[in-house]
Amino acid sequence: MQTVSNGIGDVRRLADAQWAAAKLADTYQGLPEGISKAMLLDRFERAAPRLGLGDGVVRLVRALVRVTAEQDWIGRTRPIAWPSNDALCEELQRSRSCIQGLIRSAVRAGLVHMKDSGNGKRWGYRDDRGHILEAFGFDLAPLAVRWDEFADLAAARGLEQAQRRHLKRKLGEIRREIRTVCADALHRGYGGFDWHGAVDQALGRLPRTPSLGELEALHETFQALLAAVDAAWVRARQEGQHEPRGVVSEAQKEPTTQPRSEGSTYPSLRQEVVEPSARSALSPSPAEPSRVEAPLSDEVIPLSLVLEAVPEVADYLDDLAGASWEDLVDAVARVAPLMGINLSAMREARDVMGRNRAAVALATVLARWKDGEIRSSAGGYLRAMCEREKVGCLNLLPSLYGLKDRFGKTPPRRSER
Template structure:
């Protein structure tokens, strides 16, 4: 086995790594144009976790790169650093044996090539322009030769971190939605589902440092739980509506084609909510307008139901008794900034749901924001609703019924009288 003098103890164990680093250093031709040593160090530090490099090794490379000059990386000379072990001990706040161990790790990792003088000392000097004339110490040319590798790994890690942030944010939104639906179901007295168990699962502690795969699995798990909770809520709601309530209760009926009276509450036709009429389409063509309200959902949501379920809208409507869909859109547009919802979130909602349906969604957000259910990010809550709308999982009608009955006193059930009773 060939040996080299590197000033860090037993050189025989490092001979193969030293020769590999020397071959890598021979390929050095300088950093690519417009790439500085600071950029190289940044990519290396971001790629280090994916390469399995510890904090001590990263700090050693940082200390060595910082003592080099920018002109050392142009290819005219090799970038060399010649700090002594004592100087590295003071810089890294480590013992001498620890520093020597980190140097051996750097050599084995192919990050530095040891170029020592005949007596094993590190030294060097520069000319009047700052270029290295002669030096012995740490040759960092292998670092520059691995620029493409560090850059690719840093980009991959940035992408992974972005995905991790996305899944963490989505998990928070889904878990809050599960708790909201379950709390509403418990308040209404629904007993057809284990609401407490669903809440306990949503409140469970997540892993401290989950991997990306674990976050994806948790996202799928909580999405399935949210879908199950939503389905159970809708089923319980339908059962509660169809349950016999006696002669004093009013049946929930869909609007008919008969003209509505003054006492009628939910009488807005479907086409006013989710479909443009043929007359409005003709008018849009004549006016040359490209903005046409698209049919987004099959839910039939009358405007009167929205206004009754969300009385908070009255503060933003000039005349709530004669409000139209355009008035509702303008009202929620004025309320959005007060809730901290920026224009981009508002535009995303209108693109995903359509103008009228987005206004309904914003109205429900306003009601929950006023009640204190939404405390952190109303914009994030709205974006979560947009995501559910894209997958067909957003149901606004149950939310409106729930908001309508939040302040209503419980109705006393009356029973039909028998033929012999007074």
């Protein structure tokens, strides 16, 4: 136990935490330049969970800081508040005994220092300019001295909350991908894996307020499940347990958690243009499962034409000058969710058109979506393109040349139309 003077010769016994608050109050020199009491209160409230402070203590400190004036925090005088217990009871809607308990908790936490008058009453008065001349009550100087501590704790909590939001978003994406792959496998009649069990696990309820460690553990668990689902999908496809219905040959499913194989896309990715191939291509031999790809149309589409006709896709490419077909495929895959296109529509486009041709179709959809031509459903527009591709009526070259000319020509007059 220690003792400290209250300024008029009286002394009172303080616990260790109260003595530390008194020592902090003695080092008070005002808030740092440019910091207001509102900023101090904001940082304190954000750091309170890390300090283990309850809502009652936070509300008490908020009520005390609000009754102070801005000039009380510049260092000329101590920031002292002198509301009575009855006023605090009315402000916080708590009983008198509860208010007294909150005051003791705030003092023990080193947030306030009690500066008592001779008769134990709280009072004070100011001059004509609003500066405190004399006051007794709650000395809030420890709050100002601990500004750096509150700011660091608030920043750490903000970083943790950002990580939590990122992990929650990634968990949602992974669980949706698991359900999509399992639904596709069940539709095709694939066996050799508990698809229903994986779907049930992906649909399970997560903890209501999980900690950061729990979210990281859940993320690892669902990532492992997605890898197992992807591997089972590819294994079932390669083993040819059931031939897919409704199409002669379809694109090779690639696991989302594994690197792309060298032959999983068109051989023309290492060239400048998409090579034409017959629409009635025969099914690939089992010896080369990685060469499986949807039949192409007879169109020859240069990559340079796509990048020139749809400059909007450049915002999603790391290196426009050295971009390849693989970069275009990755870019449109990232931009598709922004247009409201779900995974099933993208998967259908890749199965019907092939990866590269589907990327070109998505690029044209992006251009029209940016120009405002597509206002309702970009996913429905892409599915309509897939239907036209199935009957051989989809021509992408005229669309690309038309999109290219939109920057070099003015809109035609009504008479010309």
